[in-house]
Every structure is written in structure tokens, then in C-alpha cells.
Amino acid sequence: MFRRSLILLIGFWIGSKFFSEAINVTNSRYRQNYHIIAPTGWLNDPNGLSYFNGNYHVFFQYDPTSSNGGGPKQWGHVTSTDLVNWKYTQPTIALAPDQSYDVGGVWTGSAVNNNGELTAIYTGLHNNTGEQLVNIATSTDGVTFTKYSGNPVVPTQPIDGTNQFRDPKVWKYNGVWYMVVGNQSKKNHGRTVLYQSDDLRQWTYLGPLADEPDNRVGSMWECPNFFYINGKHVLFMGTDVERDGDHFANQGLNVYFIGDFNYETKVFSHAVDFYELDNGHDFYAAQMFQDPKNRTILFAWMNSFGTNFEEMQDGWAHTLTVPRQLRLSSDGSRVQMIPVDELTLLRGTEYINSPIEIEGHDLRLYYDKQTGKLVLERTKDVRQVDMGSIMQLNLRIFLDQSSIEVFANDGNVTMSSRYYKDPIPTITLFAEYGVANVEFQAFRLNN
Template identity: 35%
Template sequence: MNLNKALTKQAYEEVENHIERVQEDPYFPGFHLAPPTGLLNDPNGWIQWKGIYHLFFQWMPFKTGHGAKFWGHFSSENLTDWTLEPIALTPGDWYDKNGCYSGSAIIHEDKLKLFYTGNVKDENGDRESYQCLADSTDGFSFSKKGVQVELPDEYTPHFRDPKVWEHNGRWYMVIGAQTKEEKGAVALFESTDLREWNNRGTISHANKPPLSEFGYMWECPDIFSLSGKDVLLFSPQGLSPDGIQFNNMYQSGYVLGELDYPQASFDHGTFEEIDRGFEFYAPQTTEDEKGRRILFGWMGVPDQQEFEQPTIENGWVHQMTLPRELRLVNGRLHQLPLPELNELRAENVFNGPIDIQYKGSIARTSEIQLKGMVKKLCLFDNMTLTYDEKQSLLTLERPNVADGRPERRSCILSGALYSLQLYIDHSSLEIFANDGEAVFTSRMFADPENHSLFIESDGKVDMAIWRLKDNTVSYMNHPE
């Protein structure tokens, strides 16, 4: 048995041994994607092919810490019911022995092709990185094709997360990078055949105006066009907090501009955080067969009290966000829950106007829609959302998972607060304000027995609450 097969077998044994304990955890999600055991992080290879959505993910099945990552694999036909498929990639070759790191997927010559970073470390911990390829004729079993791009001289081995796309008959790849001066950057490569890749150089970096000293590493770049603008989505590391900005350990956000393909240059504006909650990182997008630009993000942040989360004791940690459609509205990205998510609704439990103060209880898998100005919303005596009308300031507060002290994340809306949509799933909360102008994504480790909901408004608010399905993911589809 070769090493890839041996690692796959060991991973399946871990799932068999631990999945019951994992799923009995009261914090385990009912309709979000989570690991069957161990640690889940970045979304990878997010794509739709032949009517099926494929979402791969960074996965450490053997522990709730980081290490030599696998690519796990979920699939769905409707974006609400998901199946855990057989493992796509294992770290069993010389070029990925310390992890099959993040990457993307494309369709070419009727094959699903995965580009990913092979992580290698020597006995001294020194890193090497290789951009690698695997492909599949059915979308479920993959064959590795080895190294496609080696490390250019101008970057350190922190060089990873290839995102590949086609434009005007040519293939392009952006890679998250660190320059030799230890500054974050995005590298661009070009190919006519997906075999020979030409290094076109750095298209943006930490000191490209209007940015200045903007982090020591840029991870998970993604470039796409939306409403006539090119969007560069990336996750910079090394930013310092600045008022209500950059308060997580690492950030995710975007710049808008125009990618000049012949000149390999990208002129863009300032950086905007894409999510204002406590846990959001490494998002990836795809365009589906309906022409929608859909995003998944990781509901976690590296090095940010990951291992203080109470799910650790039950053998799992982290989960994905819900899929969201991106739209460009007045020069800003808006994120909208997909219409398909309405299929999660199991029962409408409230529908109508509410008084200035509302007190009630809701299920731990729920959706809440509010139309009007909400001044305060408290969920499970744990998460509190407040709105300051004078400043148009929206703030989410919770107890810190490590020490219980209050912590906050805020954003300023472009106008008055007029709508909120919340998705609640045992230990997570996703808030969409003003039709997705602002989004807060956070884990929520409230007392599992607490079902309380309190709302304070200006007395002109309509509310709808649905109890949502609690078992939309199948985790048991793999070979024995």
C-alpha cells in the first residue's frame, strides 16, 4: 500500500472512531459544513460542474490542530443538502508531504482539475512550496500530476494558494506571496496550455498605493470581474488594529480596480474588509451555471484562540460559512444569502409586527428577518447586536471564548439600518445588514439550553422567524 492510500485509510478510521462523539456535541452545526472529525479550515476548489457543486476544504483528520492537511470534499446539487465525499487529496508525495495546502479548481477538456500548494519542510523546519495539479474525469476520484510551478527567486517559500481562471483564451494563476523583503504580495502567472506557466510578476503588494506597509503575507488571492470592475479578494496578515478596522488576528477583504492583462498590472483602490465579525477568513468564489458569483468563507481565523473553543474536547473545530452571492452596489461588495437557503426553512414560527420590546425564545437552528430599525438584539444571553443611529454604527458584542470578557466588532453603515437577516446554527451566527451591505460572521458558544431572544426597536419593525432544518449534511459517504 502506498503512502497516499495508507493515509486515506487512517483518516477514514479516525472518522469511524470519532464521528459519533463529534455529532453529539450540542455545538455541532445542523446545516453548516463542519469536519467529521478533527480540524477544518480554508475552502478550496470551489466550483460547479455538470450541475453539481463541489467544495473541497483543508482538513486535518487526526487532531484538532494544524499539520499535514488533506483535501476533504463536499458535494451538493442544491446548495442546502450536502454529502461528504471520499478524500480528494492526501499529503503522501515528496512535493506535498507536509500538507496539500489551499488552491482552486477549473474545468478543462472535460476534466475537473485541482491546483494546490504542496507544502514541504525539512528536518530543520525550513519550508519549500510547489504549485501542484491533480485531475479527475468524474469529479470524485483524483489523480495527482505533480509539480507545475516552482518558487520564483523574488519570493520567500511563503508562496501558496493558487487561484486559476481563463480570460480571452489564456489561463491565469494568482498566488499569495511574501517578497524577500517580507511584504505581502500577489504573483501572476500565465499559460496557453495549463502546462507551461510564465511568471508575469507581482500585480499588487503591501506598498502599492494607496496601500502602505500592508502586511507581511497575503494569503488566498482571488480575482474576478463584477459589474465592470475587477475585484481582488485576499487575506493579509500583519495588519495592526485601527479603530474599528482590522481587529481580528488576520483580515479578509478586497480592492476594486482593473487588471491590465497585457501589462500584468493591477491598479486598484483602498482595501475594504469583507466581513465584520469575529471569525471569517480565506474566502473563495466561483461563478455558477446561473452566472452568480458565489462565495464560501472559513468561519475561523488562524492563531486567534482557535484552541480555546469548547468543541475541542469533543474532537472537532471550525466550520464553513453559508454560501453567499456577491454583488457590486455603489462601489462596495454586498453579500446576499442565496434563495436556495429558503429550502432550509422547516416551520414559520412568527410573522408580524413587534412592539418596542420583544421577548421570546427560538430554536438553535433558526432564521430571523427584521424589517425596520432595530436598536438592540440579544441572542441566547450571549451575542448582542446594537445600532447607534447617530453614527450609523452597528456593533456585535460577545464574551471572549478564553476569558469571558466582552469583545466587540463594529462597522459604519452608509445609511440608516433598515433590515437584518440572521442565520443561527447551534454555535454560529451570520448577520446580513441592509441587504448584505455589512455582514458579521461569528462563532457563538452560548449555553446550549438557552433559547432566549430579546429585541428593542423603534416600534416600527416587522419580524419573521423560521425554525430551520437540523440535519442537512451526510458525513458517512466513504469507502469502508
């Protein structure tokens, strides 16, 4: 009897711990129509971006039990055949925190196709020790995952760093697996460390790939991504940089370095300067992957810290960006982002052929001819970017129920921001001061 009640008790404890109730969405006024959001509750970083068995896979940091991210994180999961129409997989939770090495949270990571096995490489937060270590889980159907019995596959943090050690991003080069992980040096500055493996299970530490001894690029680098594009190597990560005029205005942002990587010496020689990936109010924890069409595609979490996200009172929080294709500017000095071509599939009725009246000025996007800056103003909170000397301004603007994404001059500048207006305000597009030639085209987008 005692035994049975003990088992029942343990069962109840496990049940309440791992299957706590999902929160309800109480109001859908800010729910996004064509962006990836959580069914209910909290979403943060995009994880495990991949193409496997005919589907695009996007996993995301997920806490279905709260809209403030208070519970341990899991991996939520959506798939799509075209990067536009997404559906939640069943079950929607791909990886739950149910092992000693990840019970504090199944944190950010990546996914690769390893000979027909979709392998997730993720951060496990050990609740008791607070350690962040690398684990893997595999799937043959792309939906159900089995955690590897030999986890954690990186059982200790690098000896020359602190225990801030997370967000493994894996790729293959010449038959060898490589992995970058976000870390902090013993002097408390952000850095990215590099590993190598033949089988995704045994990893060798190769040392720092990049770090910044003087702390000018933040005290911790989260979600590093390292890839080859148009003849160069790019490293981007999430961090915190002291504001410098128009630059680094958000608390939490993605910055990048461009350089050359030598696989023999494992040295990444990069330019001293670093830049923001996006100049809007909300953009963080971006992740990229290479798709079968050889495109480099990125999703990010539309977030900045210290911002009030109004949907949190409605039982959910946060959205990912639309998928963007990356490339380098023709002089090789900047990363550009353009919306993936497939997004035109969303186009419904074309409904604009003349400017319409605007109601209120909560959100204003304009090009300031005096300063040469593109300005996005959200309730007086300004983000602006110097566009350089331009003869023409070309804007693609994606509006959803509570977000705006602006792609200026073919991805030279992008600005991503959340905004709140219920109902969505009328939109006005206009040009003044004798602009020679203006063309507008607008579409209602399908859900």
C-alpha cells in the same frame, strides 16, 4: 525472509503515516446543522470551489486525525446539487499527502473544469525542503483524482519573492488560463503574483499583480482571489492588518482592493484604500467561484487566530460560512455579500410572530442609534460597523448551533462569528426608542 519483513516494515510505516486513525467526535453540542463541517477532526480553508457534472463541489482543508490541525492537511470533499444539501463524497478525502512534493500537506488551491476534466490546482508542502509549490490533479468523475506525473507544475518560487508561496487561484480569460498565488516580497510584505498558461501544466511567471511596499497590508497574503464583477476587478486575500479602531479587529482577516485590470499590460490599477469583507469575529481564507447562473459565490472559514474554539475539546474544529453571492455596491466602491437565494429552501416552520424573552446576554446584536453603528457583542468582545446615515435597517440573521451570520441592508455589512451556548439560548428580537415600523419574521431551519 529479511526482504519480506523489510517490505512488511515499509508497509507498516506507510500505513501508519498515511492512514493514521481519525479522531472521534465525543460530544455533538456544538455541531452545526446546515453549515459545512468536517466529519471529525479539523477543517480550515474552503478549496476547489466549482460546479462540475451537475454538482457544486466544495473541498476543504482537512485533518481527520486531530482537532487542533496538527497533522498534514488533505482535501476533504462535499457535493451538493443546490448549495444547501451537502453530502460527503465517498471517499471523503479527495487529495492525500502521499508524494514527495506534497507529503507535508496538500494545502489550499482552486479547481476548474478543463474540457470535462475537473482540475485541482493546489499547494504542495514538501516536508524536507519546506518548499511550497504548485501541483495539479485531475478527475473525470469529480470524486477520484489522479496527480499529474509532471508535478510540481510551478517548480520554483518567484525569484523576487520568499518561499512563502501558496494558494493558487485559477481562471480562464479569452482562452488563456491565469493564476494568482499568495506570496511575500523579499522585503517581507504581502503580495500577489500572476502566472499564465495555455494548458494548466506549463506556467509563465508574469510578475506581481499587486503588492504594498510599506507593509500596511500585512507581511504575507494568503488565499488571493481575483475576479471581474459589475465592471470592476476585485482582489481579496487573507492577511493581518494592524487594528485601527473598529477596523481590522481580528487576528487574520480578509481584505479587498477594487480596481481595473488590463489584460494587455497585465496591470491592476486599484484604489489605495482597502476594506474588510466581513466585520464579525471569525472570517478568513474566503474563496469565490462563478457558478452556471453566472453568480459569484463565496465561502469562507469562520475563523480568527488566537480564539478559543470550544468544539476542539469535542473532537472536531471549525465550520465554513453559508454560501454568499457577491456584487458591487451601486457606486462601485464596496463588495457586498448576500445569502444565496437557495438558502430559503432551508426554511421550516415559521415560529415567531412576537418578541420572546431572552436568557442571558452572551450574544447581543443591536443598532446603536447614538453612534449609528451595528454592534455584535460576544461575551463583551465587541465588533461594530458604522452603517452611515440610514433611514431603514434590514437584517437577515442566520443562526446555527454555534455560529451567527448577519447580513445588514442587503449585504452592505456582514458580520460572521462563532459563539458557544449549550443549549442554544432563547432569542429575542426587539426595537425601542420609538422606531416607527418594525417587522419580524423567523424560521426554524431544517438540518
